[in-house]
Amino acid sequence: MDIHTTLARTVVKKARHVSWHQDVEVERAASCNYDDDKHMTAYDYPKTWRIQETFLDLRITIIKLGLIGSSLVEMAELRCSRFRIHSTPKPIPSSHLGHSKRLRVRMAQENNDLNVPTVSSSGLTEYRDSWLDLAFIDGCRKAFGRVAGWQSSKGWDEGYLGMVEVSHALMRGRSAAEQQAAVLQGFPRVPEWFRKLFPYSDWGAELNAHITPLFFQWLVGPCEVAEVQIGDKTLKSEVQIKKCRYLETSGCTGMCVNLCKVPTQYFFTSELGMPLYMEPNFEDLSCRMVFGQSPPPLAKDPVALQGCLSSCPSSSKSIPCPKLK
Incomplete structure (x- = not known):
């Protein structure tokens, strides 16, 4: 038993002793009756002592919890000591890495x-x-x-x-559809009530546009927010990616469309209720992300006819890119 445990138990005993003497004083005070306004009445004495007793009981409870915690620590240390390895540990198998x-x-x-x-x-x-x-x-x-x-x-x-x-x-x-579905498996599931609680708003579209450069430059590279005309409204909800890092590094049209553009558009538009249209430029590797604009069906999207990039490591010059099928 360590010194902290011994000290705590001694304090508990002393506290109980003081509490018993206070109970006696309360009974004595209850029999007193002071008519002078300068003195406490028989009702006030027990009330004052009761307040002190409440705080004392609270301190005793805290000390008891400390004793319980100390005991648990002692038990844990005792149990761990039984399994300590005193010899040189064996190499960990690769299956356990x-x-x-x-x-x-x-x-x-x-x-x-x-x-x-x-x-x-x-x-x-x-x-x-x-x-x-x-x-x-x-x-x-x-x-x-x-x-x-x-x-x-x-x-x-x-x-x-x-x-x-x-x-x-x-x-x-994997086919193009299977690639897109595989990526969507990694996106978080959004409950149906989310779209009802947070319906689309122009303010929300602009907020998403401002958040993107703060949290996703590690993925797409430098980008900035710009104004865009959506219908009869002008919103600051477009993100201009100057040179997409993912597209440049992969050098693959199919990877851009199947693993980034289509899954991201679907997640924001269908899951979050925030329309998003992404328009990559395969000439200068830039990209536009327009929050608040609904994407067209993939068959009618210009990227469906996009050919392979010259830097694609497994490219063919066929049009459209075979990985889009």
Whole structure:
């Protein structure tokens, strides 16, 4: 028993002793009767003592909780001491490693099996990601990896390149519709009452536009908010992505449309009740995100006829891009 436990138990005993003496004094005070206004009446004495007793009981309760917590800690330490390893620990099997480390063990074999293109940073825009950016990238990379059943061997500092490699793996063996559905699995589920509680508003469209540059530059690169004409209204709800980082790094039309544009449009428009139209420019790699504007059906969207980019690692010059089918 440590000194803190002994001291706490002593305080409890003393508190109980004081409480008993206060009860005696209360009974004595109750028999008193002072008529002078300067003195306390027989009613006031018990009331005063009752207030003090209430605080005393509260202190006793707190001390008791401290004793219980101390006892639990002692029990936990005793139990843990029984399982302490005093010898040199054995190497951890690869099957017991974390998700990313376990996948790296069999990386070379899986690279050959899936024939996933290796993504290089050569010739790409250089980005200096903060630790927070890298954390977001790593989370997205792992989410894609769980769906694809594969993970890149790229390290933490090359997380974005690894995320794009995982995106290539996600597309393998899936049609365009299956790729879009696979990405939507990683989006959060939105309850139906959300759209009723937060219906569409022009203010909401502008708010979403202002939030995007704050939280998603790690994904798409530098962007800014601009005014846009939607019907007869002028709203500041357009996000202009100067040069999409995802499109530049992937160099793939199908990846842009199936893994980014279509799933994002569907999530905002159908799940959140916030119409969103994304218009990528495959010439200069820029993109427009217009909150408050409903997207057309994919068959009528100009991107449906877009051909492959020249930088696509698995491209053919066919029009439209075969990965859009």
